Amino acid sequence: MISSNTLEQILMKSCSSVYVFDIKTLQSRVAWLRSLLPEDVSLCFAVKANPFLTKEASFLVERLELCSPGEADIFRHLALPSEKSVISGVYKTPDDIRALVREPSFRGIITIESIRQYQILTRQLETEKKITPVLLRLTNGSQFGLDETHIDEIIRHRSLHPYLQIRGIQFFSGTQKTSLKKYTREIAYLDRFLTHLKEDLRFEAKELEYGPGFPVSYFEEEPSQEELLLQHVSELLNGMKNKSRLVLELGRSIAASCGRYYTHIVDLKRNNGQNYALVDGGMHQMVYFGQSMAMKRPRFSVFGKEGASVDQLWTVCGSLCSMNDVLLKQTPMPKLEIGDILCFENTGAYCMTEGISLFLSRDLPFVYLKREDESLQCIRPSIETQLFNYPH
Ligand SMILES: Cc1ncc(COP(=O)(O)O)c(C=O)c1O
Numbered sequence: 001m002i003s004s005n006t007l008e009q010i011l012m013k014s015c016s017s018v019y020v021f022d023i024k025t026l027q028s029r030v031a032w033l034r035s036l037l038p039e040d041v042s043l044c045f046a047v048k049a050n051p052f053l054t055k056e057a058s059f060l061v062e063r064l065e066l067c068s069p070g071e072a073d074i075f076r077h078l079a080l081p082s083e084k085s086v087i088s089g090v091y092k093t094p095d096d097i098r099a100l101v102r103e104p105s106f107r108g109i110i111t112i113e114s115i116r117q118y119q120i121l122t123r124q125l126e127t128e129k130k131i132t133p134v135l136l137r138l139t140n141g142s143q144f145g146l147d148e149t150h151i152d153e154i155i156r157h158r159s160l161h162p163y164l165q166i167r168g169i170q171f172f173s174g175t176q177k178t179s180l181k182k183y184t185r186e187i188a189y190l191d192r193f194l195t196h197l198k199e200d201l202r203f204e205a206k207e208l209e210y211g212p213g214f215p216v217s218y219f220e221e222e223p224s225q226e227e228l229l230l231q232h233v234s235e236l237l238n239g240m241k242n243k244s245r246l247v248l249e250l251g252r253s254i255a256a257s258c259g260r261y262y263t264h265i266v267d268l269k270r271n272n273g274q275n276y277a278l279v280d281g282g283m284h285q286m287v288y289f290g291q292s293m294a295m296k297r298p299r300f301s302v303f304g305k306e307g308a309s310v311d312q313l314w315t316v317c318g319s320l321c322s323m324n325d326v327l328l329k330q331t332p333m334p335k336l337e338i339g340d341i342l343c344f345e346n347t348g349a350y351c352m353t354e355g356i357s358l359f360l361s362r363d364l365p366f367v368y369l370k371r372e373d374e375s376l377q378c379i380r381p382s383i384e385t386q387l388f389n390y391p392h
Contacts, residue, residue: 002377003368010368011303011341016382017263017281017365019352023056024372025258026348030060033253036230038238042247044086044209047071049251049349050259052367052379054078057254063209065249069096083107086135086209088170090144094120101128111170113137113145118154125163133165135209138193140173148193155203166203168244169194172211175252176289178225180232183212187236194242207245214253218288218346219296252289252349259348261286261365262303263327265340266319275314277336282318282325284355285365286344294329303341308334316342320360361386 003010011018030043044063047054051071055078058064064080066072067089075085085108087100097117100106101124112118112134125132136154139145146154151169158166171190177183190208197203212233217224237246263281270276288298294315302308310332318325327344357364367380 002371002375005376007370007376008304010366010376011262011264012339014264014366014382015280016363017261017279017285018368019052019347019365020260020262020368020370020376021050021053021255021348022258022260022370024370026053026056026255027060027372029257030057030254033230033250036227037234037248038246040243040246041237042245043254044247044249045254046211046249046251047074048353050255050352052352052369053255053258053348055080056369058084061254063247063249072100081107085109086111086170088137089113092117092120094124097121098124101125101130101132109133109135109167111135111137112154115146115150122161122164125161129163131163131165133167135167135170135207137170137172138190140171144172145170148196152197152201155197155201158203168205168207168209169197170209170211170249172249173213175213176215177213178215178229180229183229183233183236186212187233187240191240191242194244198242205242205244207247208242209247209249211249214250216252216256216289216346216349218256218290218298220299221296255349256346257348259346259351261344261347261351262341263318263344265336265338265342268336268338274330275312275336277314277316277340278319279316279327279342280319281365282320282362283322283327284318284320284325284357284359284362286327286347286351287354288346288351293324294326297328297331299345300328301343301345302334302336303343305334305340310334312336319362320356322359358385358388361389 042062044065045057045061046065048067051074054074058080063084065086065088066075087108088111090113097120136151137145139147194205263279265277266280267278313330314333315330316328364383366382369377369379
């Protein structure tokens with residue numbers, strides 16, 4: 001529902017915290033990433049980073065990565081074209097795989113992340129006689145994906161499975177990666193592995209879907225080196241010998257900057273000489289990667305008091321019964337009052353889903369999209385969670 005109210009009116013009226021995802025910021029972020037990345041790179045949005053942006057992101061990128069039946073359901077619900085999807089995930093049940101293969105309109109790519117997934121999928125494809133493109137997920141040494149030996153084995157036996165159209169390799173090694181050395185090693189490794197497939201197994205990968213885990217700078221004391229890092233990574237990607245289609249699978253780097261989280265101050269107190277402000281939200285609704293007990297200070301402002309003099313120290317705590325629920329520690333701020341609203345930046349990726357949102361049966365925040373014309377659209381009301389926490 002598009003609201004005719006201003007953000008201020010919405011925040012004043014809302015009885016719980018609010019996320020706002022700004023579509024113009026999302027658009028310019030994707031354009032900015034494209035301007036730094038090699039021209040022929042395609043982008044894949046990892047929906048897990050922010051499922052609320054699935055539709056808007058689908059207009060901006062070539063592909064969407066869906067990592068669970070729940071995410072696939074969100075995609076279907078939005079009636080997006082299945083050829084834009086890649087169905088990945090460490091855990092795919094035989095029923096999930098069967099349902100995908102049987103769905104007549106499904107034209108997406110499926111990742112194979114274990115020998116068991118490979119066996120189930122090939123059996124199902126043979127039953128349905130349906131040609132389906134797949135990516136073999138190469139492990140980074142963790143529980144995810146297949147190791148090189150297993151990938152070699154699958155590729156060696158490819159002629160036995162004519163319905164399995166192996167398009168190439170998927171690889172993801174972690175999020176929030178800042179080390180250029182690590183990118184250098186990783187990209188060289190991928191290039192070597194693709195060369196090995198070509199030269200030793202006569203298999204030319206048509207594509208590499210690579211999740212580079214580009215970092216986002218969340219905290220005041222962390223200056224962003226992002227542009228320089230992306231330029232260097234682009235040079236490394238440009239230098240790859242195996243230059244088939246390259247798809248970069250990104251979540252955080254696409255979505256983080258478009259999100260803001262607003263939470264209301266609901267109580268103020270002074271305990272043993274320290275000022276505390278209590279908010280209606282908390283760490284169950286706002287998770288910053290690398291944050292613990294407010295050891296670092298995220299970028300934030302006090303809504304409507306941006307120019308006010310900052311002459312008091314406040315510790316801001318959330319509404320959970322946990323001493324860990326601290327959002328800001330001893331932070332210089334203007335004079336605070338009950339009803340003031342804190343705005344936290346860069347909350348467009350993972351922040352809203354990675355928290356312990358069922359703890360204490362507190363309500364989930366409202367979610368708004370800020371459209372290109374600046375209008376605000378409520379795409380999810382605040383939801384009570386006690387329903388999940390009693391016997392049904
Ligand atoms: C397979 C895969 N691809 C892509 C991503 C997105 O990573 P990021 O948000 O760091 O870009 C993830 C995140 O966990 C992932 O597991």
